[in-house]
Amino acid sequence: MIGWKHGDLLELSDLSKEDIERVIETAKAFKEVSMRDIKKVPALRGKTVVMLFSEPSTRTRISFELAAKRLSADTLNVTVSASSLQKGETLLDMAKNIEAMNVDMIIVRHKSAGVPQILARELKPGVINAGDGCRSHPTQALLDLFTIQERLGRIDGLKVGIIGDVLHSRVARSNIYGLIKMGAKVTLCGPSTLIPPEIERQGVDVTYKLNEVVADADVLMCLRLQKERQEEKYLPSIREYVNAFGLTKEKLKQAKPDVLIMHPGPVNRGIELSAELADGVNSVILEQVTNGVAVRMAILYLLFGKKEKAS
């Protein structure tokens, strides 16, 4: 197997197919660590990981924090609402001050696309993108790929439907890249206002009819309807969205019986999918969360293994 050459994880498209396979393989070993009685290994002892989150997050932040702690790294959280950014300091200045305290890795989430790239360019510590605007959420896509691979034994040749608000979804953008790279066939489905124009150029199919994507999919990925990004009128009403694109037991009747239902969380119960399905046998939503810790451990481990960052 070839070596790992990345010191940052900014976008999934920075990774090759071999890199993604390496992450999945490594995460498999880390999943076992989280099942132990003592869930800690000394691999990153003495390293410091800073989490800089300027958007609300439960899952991703806790997942990264647990991943770093289970590798014996020290972690600290910068809560942006209680930081010197409120006094007018720029994000870059704040990050440089954190760097001056000799930290080793910065995990960043920001509402503006491209912030992780700027930090990676300006700072010496490694940078992990934990979600930037509508652009990219690489670790979410990696944990989704890991979950599919673990459940179905392969990704190559699978039919994956991504349903909902693709326009605002960084999860969808990263997953589209990753799924296609690994050989899956991707179909997007949603209201035409929430499907980015010319997205077919990336090698995906688009349909505006839910039954067309449900019928032959091996995996159905529901996206959260981002109500906080709905100020402009993308939808006539939530109810109309639910009728057309909300997944219910009834609409799932024509699907393959063992279809995987995934959701990056947090779920709007009764909107993207019914509560019955979210808790049902086809749902792997909580498994995605479990796998998220293993995948983020793998990413931290691999990034730290690359000693010097390319300048």
Added chain:
Amino acid sequence: MTNSSKMMDQETVRRALMRLAHEILEKNKGIEEICLVGIRTGGAVLAKRLQQCIKDIEGVEVPLGILDITLYRDDLTTAHTQPILRETLIPFDLTGQKVILVDDVLFTGRTIRAALDALIDFGRPANIQLAVLIDRGHRELPIRADYVGKNIPTSIDDDVCVILKEANHNEDEVIVKKRGAQ
């Protein structure tokens, strides 16, 4: 002097493992509460063979685990290439067990140090004993083996290669060669 010499073959490896199995049983007065844990990758293969040897003698299969010590290494961030991480599979509780840790070559002792740390994260064994096929000397830590297949005096810049059939070779071999030699 040639650059490479064969120290063991199929038959001598087999006899050495059989003797180790007898020694383990003799010292522990049977198989009560014994389990084997092999260090990936060579040690895991040898542990599996020892399990079969013990079964041939006593008719009982003792529990077998596989340990990956990568995460416990002391050179993780200084090593040139990052080792590929594999799963650790210890499907039983180590607490109260007599753990026979198995590796192919005992050299500096650093691998064993890492393995001891890893094992202790899995429980509190009654004791841990060390079985190795080859002891080549040059210890850097106060560690010794309880069971040794063969002592081979080496120079610090020799490489000791344990070639096992399970890794797609025609037959078992132990070869000592000068570092860098073919």
